[in-house]
Amino acid sequence: MAGLSRSDVEHVAHLARLGMTAEELDRLQGELNHILEQYMKLAELDTETIPPTAQTIELENILRDDVPTPSLSQAAVLGNAPAREGEFVIVPPILGGDAG
Amino acid sequence: MDTDLTRLLAREMAALLRSGETTSRALAEAHLEVAQRQNHALNAWLVIDREGALRQADAADAVLASARRDGPAALVALHPLHGIPVGLKDLICVEGGQCTAGSRILAGYRAPYDAHIVERLRAAGAVFLGKTNMDEFAMGSSNEYSAYGPVSNPWDLDTVPGGSSGGSAAAVAAYHVPLSLGTDTGGSIRQPAALCGVVGMKPTYGRVSRYGIVAFASSLDQIGPFARDVRDAAALLHAVAGRDARDSTSAPVPVEDELLHLPDGDDEAVAWLRGKRLGLPREYFVAGMDPDVERRIHESVTFLVDAGAAVEEVSLPHTDYGLATYYIVAPAEASANLARYDGVRYGLSRRLEGGDFIADYLATRGEGFGAEVKRRVMLGTYALSAGYYDAFYLKAQKVRTLIKRDFDEIFASGIDALVAPTSPSVAFRFGAKTSDPVAMYLADACTLPVNMAGLPGISIPCGLSEGLPVGLQLIGPAWSELMLFRAARAFEGLTAAATWRGLEPAQLAEADDPAGPTPAERAAALAGSA
Structure with a gap:
């Protein structure tokens, strides 16, 4: 696999929603490529027939009893919201046009 | 008397509380005093909650007084951690308090609820001294990636305490608390425990509920204890482990009460080793490993063999x-x-x-x-x-x-536990690894396979190298924490008379200096002279 180009790094940064300066992106390009080189070691292993491991303990279908329990209060939940109006969290507009 | 209290183990404090020779308030005040005095030099704490700790201590004392009136049985029934100061890594939610996870992005956040382990510790009567420093979102092996500044290692203030739970490890090593909790995703409890000369355990994945813990990597993260000896660490794990319906990955596996009854006598502890099969994985003695660290591990193995354990070289090929x-x-x-x-x-x-x-x-x-x-x-x-x-x-x-199969096959072959270094080196200087991410990642080479396999591992002090602590790592099959604590307790018994056992961190006196450099200033000075 070829290394990450500068525009690849910018693309991934955008996917990850990380705003960064040109210097940060420059440094990351070198660092990420250095780390990706370490990943290449895994290509030595033939894993064609090996199943993947996503978790190490065999717990399946763990469900809680369907019993209503008290939730956090509205005040507790809203307490950390950076922008509020009454009982609402103010979110950034996601549709263009009239939203301000 | 006040300064002496901080030098005690948690269970010694518990005995004094029951006999009435001290109070939880006196314990809290003694520990708060040291933590506040030394935080300038160590930066182990992001919050020292004097008011909250004293309030909890007074409540613990009230319960003690009432138990004393009810008679000896009521005193015995109190939890071993009742009235004992504990430190919490700052990614553990305590209702109403900050929980930064070492990040600017959570500055000002107030936790709206208690983590499961906090509920358990409250029920036990433990006293929360404050929140400890850490690498941001638990990503790091030196605590240098905290948004709130690095932490100094009390053994040498120019070196790192390890990470990511660096504050929790340094606080226990420096006698600010007898116990603390951290998290371990790739070594973040065991590696700082090794570098600070304390005991640290990462339990089996699923052993402790993570409800109320800031998540890093959810198939790997686990919560575990730091303490200054094995029995104290086991008691803290016992206090927080077990199934919690709010974390579907917490397993319904019984938590053994024997964790609270590890042998007091060294001979009895050592006798456990007779006939046990211990594996020495050759791949853990990696190229680039500090030769003196390797010597300490081999000396430790000699002790284990002399005590009757069968130690054999094994291979974990991946x-x-x-x-x-x-x-x-x-x-x-x-x-x-x-x-x-x-x-x-x-x-x-x-x-x-x-x-x-x-x-x-x-x-x-x-x-x-x-x-x-x-x-x-x-x-x-x-x-x-x-x-x-x-x-x-x-x-x-x-x-x-x-990687997991390597471990499964070794344990299926009859090996009881693996013996390995915790870290390839002792504590390193500020800045030594921050310019190369891969060099920093290698600090966890001996610990992260254990997380990949979901297994329990414990790091215990096994000597010094050039004045800095070396950690011995014991790794067992899933749910074998009790066995690992017994093995660690046996090693502690074996080395009870070793000269390094009685040593305190070498730079505690320097950490008392209110005019001395902060860890950030030390790091800057080292960067400038490099």
């Missing part, structure tokens, strides 16, 4: 692939977990003019996350992105299977 596997799986999971920091519901928030919500996210996250977190979120996003998922993430999950 160990060498652990680092690459870990640095795909953990960042991938982190990139998903950290997507929640969007500046909308909580945490740092930047709203730009113009109403472009993507621009708001970019600004919030660009400003809120530090360099290492950005690196890992970038790696994880890339490894999960279209076209690369199979080559990176799926491949890593398959290699993870091979």
